[in-house]
Amino acid sequence: MSQEPDRLFAQPLPEVPDFVFNEDVVRVFPDMIKRSVPGYPTIVENIGVLAGQFAQPQTTLYDLGASLGAVTQALRRHVRVDGCKVIAVDNSPAMVARCSEYLHAQDAMFQELLPVEVIEADILALELQPTSLVTLNFTLQFIPPERRLELLTRIRQALLPGGALILSEKLRFEDAAEHDLLTELHVAFKRANGYSELEIAQKRSAIEKVMLPDSLEQHRERLLDAGFSKVLPWFQCLNFASLVALP
Numbered sequence: 001m002s003q004e005p006d007r008l009f010a011q012p013l014p015e016v017p018d019f020v021f022n023e024d025v026v027r028v029f030p031d032m033i034k035r036s037v038p039g040y041p042t043i044v045e046n047i048g049v050l051a052g053q054f055a056q057p058q059t060t061l062y063d064l065g066a067s068l069g070a071v072t073q074a075l076r077r078h079v080r081v082d083g084c085k086v087i088a089v090d091n092s093p094a095m096v097a098r099c100s101e102y103l104h105a106q107d108a109m110f111q112e113l114l115p116v117e118v119i120e121a122d123i124l125a126l127e128l129q130p131t132s133l134v135t136l137n138f139t140l141q142f143i144p145p146e147r148r149l150e151l152l153t154r155i156r157q158a159l160l161p162g163g164a165l166i167l168s169e170k171l172r173f174e175d176a177a178e179h180d181l182l183t184e185l186h187v188a189f190k191r192a193n194g195y196s197e198l199e200i201a202q203k204r205s206a207i208e209k210v211m212l213p214d215s216l217e218q219h220r221e222r223l224l225d226a227g228f229s230k231v232l233p234w235f236q237c238l239n240f241a242s243l244v245a246l247p
């Protein structure tokens with residue numbers, strides 16, 4: 001994996017453009033996400049472990065908004081049932097190109113890995129095959145809010161009995177004081193990971209129109225509206241959480 005450090009927002013920009021998943025982001029992405037999302041390595045590894053409990057033989061597993069395929073790689077490390085395949089989907093051409101490179105290099109090095117297909121597509125337009133496991137690891141927050149219910153409903157309809165959706169997101173908090181405190185604690189996390197005040201401020205303005213977090217209560221209600229029967233938060237670190245939703 002590319003080890004380039006994230007300095008994308010280190011110099012003052014006359015105007016901060018909206019954040020896009022382009023070639024510049026791809027080059028620094030593993031460093032950026034690890035230094036920006038508290039608990040990210042734990043979440044990714046444990047999605048593999050959880051998936052091992054839900055994946056069923058001869059079914060498709062989906063990694064939606066796969067970026068460089070970190071979750072797909074965790075699925076490959078942990079899922080041991082027969083006949084599964086992983087479909088990793090992203091709509092960023094730069095992400096998809098690099099993700100295919102990584103995953104196909106693994107194919108060549110190790111035998112008996114789950115087969116993987118990497119697809120460049122908008123997950124809002126993707127037809128889902130029957131599936132035992134779907135992951136949205138920090139992807140839903142980039143989907144226009146008015147289309148989130150429709151996406152979750154389609155995922156729910158594609159899920160087989162006994163399957164699961166794993167949904168990880170940055171959280172907003174309905175109580176303003178709680179929101180401000182957790183935001184400040186997240187800033188402290190970024191500072192502790194070597195980001196300057198300028199980097200933190202410019203990144204905040206780059207993502208403020210393109211990444212729109214919901215509250216845990218909104219997630220729970222919307223998942224139930226989409227037809228899920230149970231919503232189980234299994235991880236939270238500061239304002240980042242991951243949920244298991246059961247059909």
Ligand SMILES: Nc1ncnc2c1ncn2[C@@H]1O[C@H](C[S@+](CC[C@H]([NH3+])C(=O)[O-])CC(=O)[O-])[C@@H](O)[C@H]1O
Binds near residue numbers: 071089
């Ligand atoms: N409509 C869409 N269709 C397909 N992909 C999309 C769409 N919108 C955004 N994306 C893709 O969703 C990904 C979100 S990053 C996921 C991290 C990964 N899951 C990880 O576990 O490392 C999260 C982050 O950077 O905070 C990007 O690669 C987008 O191109």
Ligand SMILES: O=C(O)C(=O)Cc1ccccc1
Binds near residue numbers: 032033036037170211
């Ligand atoms: O950087 C942040 O403040 C975030 O909330 C997370 C993030 C991580 C990677 C890309 C976009 C947003």
